[in-house]
Amino acid sequence: MSKKRMSLSRLGYLAASALLVGFSVFPFLYAVSSSLKGRTGLFSPEFLPAHPTLENYVGVFSEQPFAHNLLNSVVVAGGVVLLSLGLSLMAAWALGRVDFRGRGALLLTVLSASMFPQVAVLSGMFELVRWAGLYDHLGALLIADLLLTLPFTVWVLVTFMKQLPRELEEAATMDGVGVFTLVFRIFLPLLWPAVAATGLLAFIAAWNEFLFALTFTLSTEQRTVPVAISMISGPSGYELPWGSIMAASVVVTLPLVGLVLYFQRLIVSGLTAGAVKG
């Protein structure tokens, strides 16, 4: 290969990379920029706000119960993650390390549960939620969202649990350690990067959940952030307050983007283990 062609393909690589980065990041940057524009600046499309202002951010928190919505999302997503991880660590030990009849069928059931369309359970779940007295209550989401996270966390943790050395468990059993101690005191510390990755992915799924949150909550105070953002409307009802919507969007997205970038490698390994595992 000649030197000229080498540099040409290098140029192509750089151009494609730049295009990819721009395409991926531009919408979010534009949302940040829009959120900093005042009422008049919003309707001129220049990229950098001429007179940056925080009035949209102040507005979101003073005119909407947005702080409350954020807290709801933290409670729901955090609770769902803790429940899912605790339950699935136990199940993953059984499915990953014990040979018993019916294990293959159970693994397949768990996998197929992760493909479950949410609307298929909507009416049955609605009945359940009302029966339990949880309609318009965060508890409804705490339960319903487990449908999204639990099959996924079980499946991924089984994969990681299998990779622990067998000798460790044999030694522990020799010492007369119970199964809970084994899973939570001996395996958990060894598995923590995998558990963190799985937990983070489950957190993102619960944080972003929209259909259940839209259907099972009614009052503004019980909404989680995706529903709150989808329902922000202006005083007149005709023109949407785009500045406030963008400010709210940045507030819910920034922590996620931060977490994802910080835990990049973990996320990639968790994602691929969840979908293809090889």
Add this chain to the structure above:
Amino acid sequence: MQGTSTSVAGSASSGAAKAAALSLPEAARPARAGSALAAQRSRRAWLMLAPVGVVLLLVAGWPLARTIWFSFTDAQLGGLADAQFVGLENYLGEYGLLRDEQWWGSVANTLRFALLSVSIETVLGLGVALLLNHPSRGRTLLRAAVLVPWAIPTVVSAKMWSWMLHDQFGVVNHYLMALGLLSAPVAWTANPDLALFTVVLVDVWKTTPFMALLILAALQMVPADCYEAARVDGVPAFTVFRKVTLPLILPGVAVAMIFRLLDALRVFDLIYVMTSNSRTTKSMSVFVREQLIDFQQVGYGSAAATLVFFTIALLTLLYMGLLRPALQKVEA
């Protein structure tokens, strides 16, 4: 942090290596302490599985059974307890689902959406994966940038793009007009000819990274000596890609495609937020929720939900058929 985060990928291989180094030949192991111990272990396994089993029955099994049951009744949201059994009326009756143009419209929209977005995502995802697989110093940065759209909640990306695609003040119309590609602003989400195409584009923006990561995982499993041999023989890069890379990653790509297809067939958030109840984009999930909640027709909506479930269940079986080789590896 850097150290610990690398150890996830590392722990898998080092763990396996440790196990291999420590494990004695099968014959040298002390004999298993009889079947009583094994029986106790399997009893414990069932005990540890019980909580997940109970929860999954509660959040999936029972509600699904109720949904299917409701689909044979005339249940209304206000009085679920008064539901009367009506047989197949919701499916085959005079006003049944199978004669409902709106339902078939939503089926067609969903299929169009799913096929379009998954095929575009596969092609783009393959390109992005090849780019990410290319050794370079900026690779980490590139992968980070690609993860950004994936990390943004669907509702937020729907809102962000709605603003960017705003017919009067949107930056997309502004740039396209500045470049001379458009002579007048376009109503991207309101124009019935463009609305579906627009939601597909936003979906492509959001989920191509995911597709790319799945394909990248397949790419990284191609043994390096295949490329080595091709390089020694002086085979041109494109031929290597077509004859070596593509056939080897094809199973991985197929699994990723079905995985995404199952996801795309369930599409709700994006379409609900971007085009609310436009007939030209309404998906099956949006149709179901509209019947159940907005029109309070739980029986009818449940019938539609049941059809969605069986469609996706069928495809899931196909997916698992494709996954079986990988699954056997997990079970081994």
